[in-house]
Amino acid sequence: MTLRKKTDKKGLYSLAVHLTKFRKSSYLYIGHYIEPRHWNDAKSVVKNSYPNAPHLCNLLLPKLAETNRFLLQLQSEGKDFSAALIKKEILFLRSDKNFFDIADAHLDEIKANNKFERLTVDKAYIGNIARFVKSIQLSFQDFNENFLRRYMTFLRTSKNLSERMIANHLVLIQLLFIRAMLIIIIKNRFTQKSKLLING
Structure with a gap:
């Protein structure tokens, strides 16, 4: 989990899952934004200074676990993709398409x-x-x-x-x-x- 150094219109930074493969990076955005002062970069967690920090952590951890589960699924299927293609596969697996x-x-x-x-x-x-x-x-x-x-x-x-x-x-x-x-x-x-x- 990381904080992307790219602000929205309110000046907040986006939380994302950082995927790296073959030194190439791709990001799965979570849909939550915070100020940099509320992010612990060393531990990759939201600081307690953030209002309702436990609630946000409870939202982020399942996202990270879900991504890891999808990665394990791709590995079990023998799919050795780049970070960008892994992102596309995960977005596909997450989609609600029937x-x-x-x-x-x-x-x-x-x-x-x-x-x-x-x-x-x-x-x-x-x-x-x-x-x-x-x-x-x-x-x-x-x-x-x-x-x-x-x-x-x-x-x-x-x-x-x-x-x-x-x-x-x-x-x-x-x-x-x-x-x-x-x-x-x-x-x-x-x-x-x-x-x-x-x-x-």
Whole structure:
């Protein structure tokens, strides 16, 4: 956790998680701002002089723990990214995008392109995921190795699908992941450009 030496309009400094990889830095902003005199740089904590310091610390520590958890998840998946790409991955994992929202957008696009055979297949694949989770609410963060193994077992036993068909289901999940990540990346770039335009 660090205090970024960049002030907002009120002259306050932003709290952020500092990511460093290959001597390159990137920052995940927390959304809280304080004066430098309330920050202990040596210990990377908010000083007791800050009003309601315990409350702010209770907000910051889970953010740091969450980031560490995401980093461990990326490491377990063998993803050795730069600091900037790690930031994008974490922003994606933190996002509240629902898997089925992205899936519906995917199906709408296929339908608009009149690819009806592909529409039937992908709709069936997505339906299998819905039946597996027994819900229409599924975050991308729910997808981990354990989830995918259980889903493959579900397809193998309950649906009696071949290994090739199961692989096709996983390819669709990967495609929707990429689509969701692009949405997050584009959204972040748009937000950054908007800030530049607003700030002149």
